[in-house]
Amino acid sequence: xxxxxxxxxxxxxxxxxxxxxxxxxxxxxxxxxxxxxxxxxxxxxxxxxxxxxxxxxxxxxxxxxxxxxxxxxxxxxxxxxxxxxxxxxxxxxxxxxxxxxxxxxxxxxxxxxxx
Amino acid sequence: xxxxxxxxxxxxxxxxxxxxxxxxxxxxxxxxxxxxxxxxxxxxxxxxxxxxxxxxxxxxxxxxxxxxxxxxxxxxxxxxxxxxxxxxxxxxxxxxxxxxxxxxxxxxxxxxx
Numbered sequence: 001x002x003x004x005x006x007x008x009x010x011x012x013x014x015x016x017x018x019x020x021x022x023x024x025x026x027x028x029x030x031x032x033x034x035x036x037x038x039x040x041x042x043x044x045x046x047x048x049x050x051x052x053x054x055x056x057x058x059x060x061x062x063x064x065x066x067x068x069x070x071x072x073x074x075x076x077x078x079x080x081x082x083x084x085x086x087x088x089x090x091x092x093x094x095x096x097x098x099x100x101x102x103x104x105x106x107x108x109x110x111x112x113x114x115x
Numbered sequence: 116x117x118x119x120x121x122x123x124x125x126x127x128x129x130x131x132x133x134x135x136x137x138x139x140x141x142x143x144x145x146x147x148x149x150x151x152x153x154x155x156x157x158x159x160x161x162x163x164x165x166x167x168x169x170x171x172x173x174x175x176x177x178x179x180x181x182x183x184x185x186x187x188x189x190x191x192x193x194x195x196x197x198x199x200x201x202x203x204x205x206x207x208x209x210x211x212x213x214x215x216x217x218x219x220x221x222x223x224x225x226x227x228x
Contacts, residue, residue, distance in 0.1 A: 042218030
């Protein structure tokens with residue numbers, strides 16, 4: 001039973017560039033949430049996708065955008081990268097959308113470093 | 116603003132010790148409280164608690180929720196070096212600007228042989 005998979009595992013970019021991170025949810029899950037985790041902090045919610053639409057969004061600027069595909073996989077795009085965007089980006093999948101009370105399961109994350 | 120506060124932020128114990136990790140919260144539209152263990156990368160799910168006073172157990176780990184006092188504890192008995200990790204507490208709600216899963220900063224547990 002495949003868990004949540006993310007790619008790439010590591011990425012180095014420079015300021016001003018854009019980046020795309022990818023996530024495949026756990027088998028049987030239909031909801032994908034993205035989180036940003038800075039060093040020494042807990043994950044912070046970016047947004048959640050369900051039925052190919054953004055259903056909920058955290059306090060992140062419009063530079064952060066996403067997409068969900070018909071097979072439930074998802075992408076996170078970040079434009080005009082800033083040094084402060086350096087973090088571990090985690091994808092979590094669950095079943096049933098924002099009104100579901102099912103636990104979220106996390107992938108290993110993508111470590112993004114901005115130079 | 117909703118918040119989740121964990122204590123202590125770090126803890127060093129020796130193998131065989133018992134530890135208690137704390138999580139308090141102020142979250143509107145509370146739905147559930149979850150505990151995760153994060154070693155190198157992916158937080159792995161431990162427990163989800165929705166009702167007060169009902170203990171959940173898995174091996175040497177157990178957790179309980181108090182919805183009146185707004186806190187939860189995670190107990191680990193007979194600790195092993197493999198228990199070394201960051202333990203994250205998260206509170207699920209019915210949505211808001213912080214999302215439907217709000218995390219604390221975590222407790223870093225180090226178990227010495």
